[in-house]
Amino acid sequence: MEGYNPDQNDVIETKGIQLTIEKGFENFVPEDFKTNPTLYFKEKGINIKSGEKKFKEDGTISEDPDAVKEFPLWENNQGEVVSVVGKMVNTVKSHVGKSGNPFYEYEIMELIKEMGLPCANPIAKVEQNGEYLFIMEKVPGLRWVDSDIKFLKDQGLNETDLKSLEQQAWKMTEELGKRFTEMGVIRT
Numbered sequence: 001m002e003g004y005n006p007d008q009n010d011v012i013e014t015k016g017i018q019l020t021i022e023k024g025f026e027n028f029v030p031e032d033f034k035t036n037p038t039l040y041f042k043e044k045g046i047n048i049k050s051g052e053k054k055f056k057e058d059g060t061i062s063e064d065p066d067a068v069k070e071f072p073l074w075e076n077n078q079g080e081v082v083s084v085v086g087k088m089v090n091t092v093k094s095h096v097g098k099s100g101n102p103f104y105e106y107e108i109m110e111l112i113k114e115m116g117l118p119c120a121n122p123i124a125k126v127e128q129n130g131e132y133l134f135i136m137e138k139v140p141g142l143r144w145v146d147s148d149i150k151f152l153k154d155q156g157l158n159e160t161d162l163k164s165l166e167q168q169a170w171k172m173t174e175e176l177g178k179r180f181t182e183m184g185v186i187r188t
Helices: 031-035 037-044 094-099 104-114 146-154 159-182
Strands: 010-014 017-021 061-063 068-070 084-088 122-128 131-137
Touching (some): 031 037, 037 084, 037 122, 104 122
Antiparallel strands (some): 010 017, 068 084, 084 131, 122 131
C-alpha cells in the first residue's frame, strides 16, 4: 500500500469511535472490529509476547505483553487474506508521551513506506473512548519466540542450525539498520 494519502482513507465515526482505514484495506476490516475495535482487540487478539507487565520506578509501564496482539486472518469478498497485528498504544511511553501524538509510531510507518523502506503496512488506526489502537499488516516470517523455535526444531533443525539462522538474522538486521540510517531514519 505505497503512497499514503490521507484524503483517500475511509474514516468512520460512530458511538465514540473514530476509525481510519487505509486505502486498499477497506474490504478486509471485519464488521465486529468496526463495531467495537477495543473489544475485538481484547477478545480475538492473541498476545505475541509472553510474560508479565513490567513497571518503571515511577510506576509507568515499561513492558506490556498485552499491548501487541495477532488477530485471526482478515479476508475480503474476493477471498484474499491479510495477516494482521494490533497494538494498543501506551500514551505515556517513549515518543508518544514526548510528542503527545498517540499515533506517532503509525505515522512513522507511513513515512517509512513513503521512503520505500521495508516495514509493516499500516492498515487502520482507532480512537475509542480515550484508548488508541492501530492495526498493521503482519510482517511475514517467524519470530524468535518459543513457539516458532519449537516449530523449527520440529522441522529437524538442530541447535547449530538455529544459531546460524540467528546470526543471519542479526546480520540482516544490521544491514537494514545501516540502510535506514543512510536514508535519515535514526531510532532514538
